[in-house]
Amino acid sequence: MKKDLLGLKDLSAENIKHILDTADAMKLILKQPNKKTPHLQGKTVVNLFYENSTRTRLSFELAAKYMSANAANITAGGSSVQKGETLTDTARTINAMGTDILVMRHSMSGAPHLIAPLVSASVINAGDGMDEHPTQALLDMLTIREKKGHIDGLKVAIVGDIYHSRVVRSNIYGLTKLGAEISVGGPATLIPQGMEKMGVKVFKSVHEAIVDADVVMGLRIQLERQKSGLFPTLREYYRFFGIDEKRLKFAKPDALVMHPGPVNRGVEFSSGVIDGAQSVINEQVTSGVAVRMAVMSILSDGGFEE
């Protein structure tokens, strides 16, 4: 059994479907006036975040509390990391306090893979550098399956900063395993070489990527990770690659509009598209709590089948 969730690259389609089915049941709990369940009673969940977060950190914390766990948060800024403690020493320290689940976000790709074999706690990757963000892709898949009834055969277009995105990598692994067809689009400078080898179609223009799409997923332009000018200005990005109501018409009329957040309004999407009838961005956030409840419940019950 696998005690950790480090990415979707090494998770089977059966494991992914098991998480989504469990998350469906968790959603029913979230609709109750009393959201308390005993799934994680007596367990301790620690969120260790070396990068900023609103959605992921809060939804893991709420998910843990809804399932009756003891939940605590540490951020790099307020911890002994500031005194020079290494990541492995910090993780071992947290583990020694009786932690059952360690949720980690780090700017370095592979950080949770380094820690997982060193601790008895289950490690969940909450985003590592430009590598993976598995629970984000799982909540995206849960939202798509809920809205469309299935994932197999859907055309999913992912547009924006493909190069820096851990969300796109996890979504490509997960969605292709469940039978979706994926197109990616964006400026050539923000699409890595050899992307086609991941089983996706690559387009340098947005309208080609989103034509007839069932799902249009925008990715945040990650200003904090741009080392040199990969595109001239945000205004120019929006002009050529931003999706407004007019450009969205290239997709199917009932296409879902999705974004992992945080959104740069007027960059990836117009405000009209973000707040429009096709947008399921807020539903994605709700799915995030259910998916994180499902993942922690499965890991606490022994982990994923190899």
Ligand code: CP
């Ligand atoms: N989607 C996502 O990871 O958002 P946060 O950075 O707010 O957690």
